[in-house]
Amino acid sequence: xxxxxxxxxxxxxxxxxxxxxxxxxxxxxxxxxxxxxxxxxxxxxxxxxxxxxxxxxxxxxxxxxxxxxxxxxxxxxxxxxxxxxxxxxxxxxxxxxxxxxxxxxxxxxxxxxxxxxxxxxxxxxxxxxxxxxxxxxxxxxxxxxxxxxxxxxxxxxxxxxxxxxxxxxxxxxxxxxxxxxxxxxxxxxxxxxxxxxxxxxxxxxxxxxxxxxxxxxxxxxxxxxxxxxxxxxxxxxxxxxxxxxxxxxxxxxxxxxxxxxxxxxxxxxxxxxxxxxxxxxxxxxxxxxxxx
Numbered sequence: 159x160x161x162x163x164x165x166x167x168x169x170x171x172x173x174x175x176x177x178x179x180x181x182x183x184x185x186x187x188x189x190x191x192x193x194x195x196x197x198x199x200x201x202x203x204x205x206x207x208x209x210x211x212x213x214x215x216x217x218x219x220x221x222x223x224x225x226x227x228x229x230x231x232x233x234x235x236x237x238x239x240x241x242x243x244x245x246x247x248x249x250x251x252x253x254x255x256x257x258x259x260x261x262x263x264x265x266x267x268x269x270x271x272x273x274x275x276x277x278x279x280x281x282x283x284x285x286x287x288x289x290x291x292x293x294x295x296x297x298x299x300x301x302x303x304x305x306x307x308x309x310x311x312x313x314x315x316x317x318x319x320x321x322x323x324x325x326x327x328x329x330x331x332x333x334x335x336x337x338x339x340x341x342x343x344x345x346x347x348x349x350x351x352x353x354x355x356x357x358x359x360x361x362x363x364x365x366x367x368x369x370x371x372x373x374x375x376x377x378x379x380x381x382x383x384x385x386x387x388x389x390x391x392x393x394x395x396x397x398x399x400x401x402x403x404x405x406x407x408x409x410x411x412x413x414x415x416x417x418x419x420x421x422x423x424x425x426x427x428x429x430x431x432x433x434x435x436x437x438x439x440x441x442x443x444x445x446x447x448x449x450x
Contacts, residue, residue, distance in 0.1 A: 309399035328355040
């Protein structure tokens, strides 16, 4: 069978297709186990990064922490290489969001070995803290993250309109407070007053700048009440989108070999993102047997 030039590298059959199904799709028993073990490895590795930042723990358990760090680095490096080896377009995955996250999760440790000068940065936890990007890999394996992301994307215009209204409120009231209170009471400029308005509207209230006049206190009280009601708006917008998703057709972790978009329905024939033809859907036989 002859292959076209743009079909080269596509995981059509053999070990690459099997590896692709295990890594990128979770509808099979092997895929679910892979995600579960990877989930555990991510959580444990992030916990080790947090322990490593504690000076007392680092001084006592420096060698075991380094051994565990290299252990997880080798695991995530092997996973990263496996993902690149089984996708149709390795560079497309490498430059994607999750591809960059995968690279950042292993890059600091390898840089410390290849580039000796990186040890100076590791001593101040600059490169080492990049390993916390591993926790972002969780979003690629849990459907709840994807549902939340879809809800945020679907309500993006409403949220942008809401944020623009909030920005107008804090700019107007912050400028008003600059006129009312003035530099003598800490409102030294309009940007400083806008900063105060943001902390007040979000009910944070650091207390570094406070109104001294009666009119200023009245304005700040109105902003506190306004902020108390404003915080519920984005929550309601996202919640309504999440509720709407409950009535959508069932989706799976079935991915497109061309663009790696996942979430296609079992009956889909073409990719919903790039319109490429999807491979036949094959779920876990044991799962089908249990639901029948």
